[in-house]
Amino acid sequence: MEFSKLWLDYRKLADNRSRVIISCDKTLKDSAAFEELKIAMASMVPDAIVLWKSEVFDDDSCLIVLTIRPELSEEEYDIAASANITEICAGSETGLLYGVFAFLRKIALAGRFISFTAHKKPSQPIRMLNHWDEADGDIERGYSGKSFFFVNEELEVNERTVMYARLMASIGINGVVINNVNVRRKAKLLLSIEFAESLTNLGELFARYGIKLFICPDFAAPKTICGLDTADPLDENVIEWWNTTCALIFSKIKNLGGFLVKADSEGEPGPMAYGRTHADGANMLARAVKPYGGIVIWRCFVYNCTQDWRDKKTDRACASYDNFIGLDGQFDDNVYLQAKNGPVDFQIREPVHPLFGAMKNTNLIIEFQLAQEYTGQQKHVCWLIPMFKEIMEHHTRHDLPDDRVSRIVCGVAAVANTGDSYCWTGSELAAANLYGYGRLLFDEDVSCTELAEEWTRLMFGDDEKVTSAVKEILLDSKQAYEDYTVPLGIGWMCHPNDHYGPSPWGYEFDRWGTYNRADRDAVGVDRSASGSGYSEQYAPALADVYGDITKCPDELLLFFHRVPYTHRLHSGKTVIQHIYDTHFEGYAKAEHFAELWHGLEGKIDDRTFKNGCERFAEQLRCAKEWRDIINCFFHRLSGIDDENGREIY
Ligand code: GCW
Secondary structure: OOOOOHHHOOOOOOOOOOEEEEEEOHHHHHOHHHHHHHHHHHHHOOOOEEEEOOOOOOOOEEEEEEEEOOOOOOOOEEEEEOOOEEEEEEOOHHHHHHHHHHHHHHHHHHOOOOOEEEEEOOOOOEEEEEOOEOOOOOEOOOOOOOOOOEEOOEEOOOHHHHHHHHHHHHOOOOEEEOOOOOOOHHHHHOOOHHHHHHHHHHHHHHHHOOOEEEEOOOOOHHHHOOOOOOOOOOOHHHHHHHHHHHHHHHHHOOOEEEEEEOOOOOOOOOHHHHOOOHHHHHHHHHHHHHHHOOEEEEEOOOOOOOOOOOOOOOOHHHHHHHHHHHHOOOOOOOEEEEEEOOOOOOOOOOOOOOHHHHOOOOEEEEEEEOOOOOOOOOOOOOOOHHHHHHHHOOEOOOOOOOOEHHHHOOEEEEEOOOOOOOOOOOOHHHHHHHHHHHHHHHOOOOOHHHHHHHHHHHHHOOOHHHHHHHHHHHHHHHHHHHHHOOHHHOOOOEOOOOOOOEOOOOOOOOOOOOOOOOOOOEEOOOOOOOOOOHHHHOOHHHHHHHHOOOOOOHHHHHHHOOEEOOOEOOOOOEHHHHHHHHHHHHHHHHHHHHHHHHOOOOOOOHHHHHHHHHHHHHHHHHHHHHHHHHHHHHHHHHOOOOOOOOOOO
C-alpha cells in the first residue's frame, strides 16, 4: 500500500550546490545518519553529486562532517553549521542520527544551508510509542486503517516499516511496543518460535534507528505456549519458563528492550488470580529480562470494570492509586509503572494522575493517547500537544526541588495513532500529534506555537496562507473540542463502546463506573473528602485546592464536585450558562476551522485537501450533534433558559 513521507518529504532548497561532501569515519558510511543525509541531499540539492570525503572543495561545495565524540552522551548531539561547512558531533550513531535530523529540519525550514549552532540531549530518557496492533491486523482504537506491522498474521519488515523507523527516529522516539496491551489470539504466540525470525529482523531495523523493540507478552504464556497448568509468578516452573524464554529471545532479537504488561485489568490475566501482587508479577518478569539489560513496564490501569451503577461508593478514579500505592518501593529497579495521564481514561479533561505525586520510590512512566479514542477519532482535528505540555509542566505540589511531572517520571509513552492509511494517521492533521509528541519529549522547551508552525511548514511548504491557517486550526483545536463536547471535566458523555459522538447517559447505568449523575438539581461527582475521597490522593496543597469547591479550577469543577446548575464559576458565569456558551462557541470554532481549510484549495496537494474536506464535514456534523444534544440534555434537566435566547431543541 502506498504511503506518504509526511514531514520527511524533503523539498528542493533554494540553494544550489554542485557537490555535497559527507566526511566521516569509514565505519559511519553504513550508518542510518549517513544514509539519511544522502536521501535528503538527493531531493534538497538534486543537482549536486554527493561524495564521501572528497578532496575537491570549492565555493560551490557543501561539506558535512560527522564525528562521534565519546564525551557526549549517547543521544546527545552538537551542531555547528555555516552555509558551507557543517559539523555534527554526537555520542553515538543514534545521537548522530538525531543531529542529522535536526540539521535537515533546520535547513528544510530555512530553505537553504544556513549558519546555526545547536546542542541538545533529550529531555526525557524513555520516549515510547505503544501500538495497539493485533496479530490479525486489526488495531484496537485504531482510526488509520489496519496494522502495517502485522499483515496476514505475519510480522512484516518492508519499505513501510523502514519509513516508519525513519519517521520515528526523526522525532526522537527510542522505544516501540509493536502489539496491543490486550494480548489476543495469535499475539499470544509472540514469544514462541513462530515469530522469532520476523522479530529478529524488525529488531535489527529498529536498532539501526536507535529504537528499542518492546513486546506485550501474554502473562499467561506459561499456560498458553508451554502448557503448564499455572502462570503463578511464584511457581518455580513458571519462573523457569520465563527465564529460559527470555534467554532465547534476548539472544536472538537485537535491541529487544523488554515487555509492556497490562495485568489484572479489563479481563487480562495477571498475578492476582494466584493471590499474588502486581509487584510479584512485575518482579518475576523483571528478573527474567535483567541479565540482558531488559526492563518491564507494568501498567497501572487497574480498576473494577464490573461495577454496579447503583453503588455510589466505588469511584473508578480512585482505583489506580488504591491498587498501587501500597506497593511503592517494592518493585525491582528495572520495573517501570506506567500510569495514564489522568486517573480515568484519556478524557479530554482530567486532573493529572495522582500516582505521579505519590509513588515516590518507584520508576514511573506517563502514558498519553495519540490515538484519538475520546477526542474525535482522527475525524475531528484535536491537536493534543498543548494538553501534553500542560500535564508535563503540572506541579504535583510535593516537597521536591522540582515537583513537575516531567521531572518525576523516568519516561513517556503514548498510544500510537498510526495505521496503514496513506498518510499514516487517517488524517494528515492527526500526524501533527505524532510529530509534536516526539519533538516535545526530546525538547521540552519548544513551544506549541513553534511546533505547530514547524510541522505545518515541513508538511505543506512555505505558503503563508497555509501556514497561518493550519497553525491556527491546530492551536485552537483542543479547546474547541473540549468546548463542544463534555463540560467542566465531567467526561464520558460519549457513546458506549465506540466512544464517538454524544450520549450523555450512555455510561450512566453501565458497569464501567464513571458517571455524571446529572439530574434536575445538580450535576457532577463529589470526589472531595466528603465524597469519594479521591481528592485526598493528592499532596495536601493540591488536595486542598481540588477538594474545595471555592478553589477548584473551573475546568475540573464537575470532576471534583457536584453542584447546582446555578453555581457560579470563577469566570463569573453560572454552570448552565457556561455549558450553553461553550457549546455554541465550540461549534462556531469548528465551522471556522472548516472555512479556513476550504480556503486552502489549490495551495496544498489535492489528496490532502480532499481528505481534510471530508473530515471537516464529519467534524461539523458531529460537533453540531454534540452541541445540540448536550445543550438540550441540560436544558431539559435544569429547565433554565439560555440568557442569550439561542435555539436549544
Ligand atoms: O481506554 C480503554 C480502551 C481500551 C484499552 C484500554 C487500555 C487496550 O477503551 O480499548 O484497551 O483503555 O488502555 O488498556
